[in-house]
Amino acid sequence: RISSLPSVNIYIKRDDQLDSYASGNKLRKLEFLFADILSRPKCHHIITAGSLHSNHCKAVAVLAARFQRQAHFLLRTDRDNQDEQIL
Numbered sequence: 001r002i003s004s005l006p007s008v009n010i011y012i013k014r015d016d017q018l019d020s021y022a023s024g025n026k027l028r029k030l031e032f033l034f035a036d037i038l039s040r041p042k043c044h045h046i047i048t049a050g051s052l053h054s055n056h057c058k059a060v061a062v063l064a065a066r067f068q069r070q071a072h073f074l075l076r077t078d079r080d081n082q083d084e085q086i087l
Helices: 024-038 055-066
Strands: 045-051 070-076
Touching: 024 055, 045 055, 055 070
Parallel strands: 045 070
Antiparallel strands: none
């Protein structure tokens, strides 16, 4: 039993208590980035990249809005260069 071990502290991070749009590994990755952003009072914009339906971009948008920052996204699509297909 864990309770029988001497001097053991156990910490549990409950992902089920986190925001549904910014949870799990996305939030763990972004929490350090946003701590850095929030420590810079002149940083008002966040620029990131992702795919068209990126959960990462969704999480950044949610967190940026929560902390009164503007999020900007460079989105890639799965399509090849369409200019080559124009006749």
